[in-house]
Amino acid sequence: MTLRNTTNTRPNPGGLASLAGRSVARIGYGAMQLEHGDDEPAIALLRQAVELGVDHIDTAEFYGAGRVNARLRAALHPYPEHVVLVSKIGATTDPGGPYGLRPAQQPAELRAEVETNLRTLGLERLDVVNFYPMYRTPGVPADQRIDFDDQLAELVALRDAGLIGGFGLSHVDVDQLQHALPAGVACVQNAYSLVDRSSEPVLELCREQGIAWVPYFPLGSASPELPKVADRPAVREAAARLGATPSQVGLAWVLARGPQTLLIPGTRSTDHLQENLDAGDVVLDDEVMAALEE
Template sequence: MPQPVPGIERPGSFALGARQVRRIGYGAMQLAGDGVFGPPRDRDEALRVLRAAVDGGVNHIDTAQFYGPGVVNELIREELYPYPSDLAIVSKVAARRDAVGRVLPYDEPHQLRAGIEENLTTLGVDRLAAVNLRLMDGAVPDRRFDAQLAALIRAREEGLIEGVGLSNVSQRHLLRAVDQTPIVCVQNLFNVADQRSFDVLQECTDRGIAFVPFCPLGAPGPARARILASPLLTTHAARLAATPAQLALAWLLDLAPNVLLIAGTKTREHLAENLRAGRVELDDTARQELTRAGVR
């Protein structure tokens, strides 16, 4: 059996519905081509990254049918099927890509059901560990939100998914959802530079719901580069014998025990760096300054 990357076990695990997953997972979005559209530039490396993640102890992979579209799910199936028994594959619905790559809503209840079924087909499974209802519009009316949520509840009742999750939601959305059904995870934008979802994180922590920050290092490109080059992050990273990326991820792990990471990458080198974030120990100075000030 492959041996876990040293250090990955240190953060422990947390419940994702009925499953226990390691707190450092893998987000597969970047395996698609530029702009998360079309095939990867280096298909062989994309497959090697997936294999390295699982061999390194990852048992939580985040994906979506609209990554590519279909490209990322097909890569996951090609490299990892038949899947390890403990591997939790989580997807999301409510968006689609058009012929030129634009992201469009696909969030009518029947479309959400179709999105779940498309994920099952391309991944080659009968059931997903969880599917997130991703809100494309934060101002969605309550009645519409309830109808969307009901589509995922039905899919769970019919055995297509194990758990219902939410993505890109407010605290109000979360509270409305938990009044109707158990929620196994919430996936919101959150990183050291953008901490606007702190209230959602706190609500999830109080309720024992997994909180999964997307873009945990910032969006790929200039935004990420600015975060990782910030003096606040680089100074503390050097002092703690970590890379800036490792410190940014370790800060997230340190916030609460229910935080699950899904940092993504196209290369095995960066994957190994991300997995080793579990070794980084924050001190009070780094913890307080990063949380209070964020990266500017």
């Protein structure tokens, strides 16, 4: 359910929705790209994002081996009360591993990752943590193929202890999400865009259950060989007609998939940050939507 902000005059890019019982702007910020570059521009961008209405920031301790969390703390601590910080667990930094990571799926590792995030961010509680269960993932070592119920029990224990406000799931299918519903799922993060709708059944279940949908890769995969939303002729035609950029059209299409949808596009550019936030003002009429759907 989309909410109205009646308590303050802060801008709310894309309107308001609910995440783990908190009211947030539907367009937030994904901090992964802040792994790179210098501290000063990263800190300035984070402060500008909050000034422009971003109150939902997605991070992870394993982004840049703690560099992103350190920059968040330097930029925003003590954090404004209205800002919701969301981190990720289920993996940890490993310089020798693929993408500099290794799985960290055991319940004790989930707790340790939460505690590390709390320490580096300077918090007593994380608003939300997203967890990627890897027990079905090819190539994961046997000692990391942990029973899903044991992992859910640890997430519930972390929530009951007040270390997290809620938890979400990432890279899950309908069966996994359905299985986890009794534990109380705050959000789901799956890949989803105009060019990748494979998670449509998961989105439909989120709609039915009132679960926040926070897709990653909303403009297509970052991999050069995979399709990009902005390259589609229908997207470019819609952008020209609406006086928007192709990326804004792609983001607006994802927002239109349901009022519980939240976006967390990332960037290191202040101009691109503003462009992403302005996507919340792009209105896709029926004719444009029909062309995009085709």
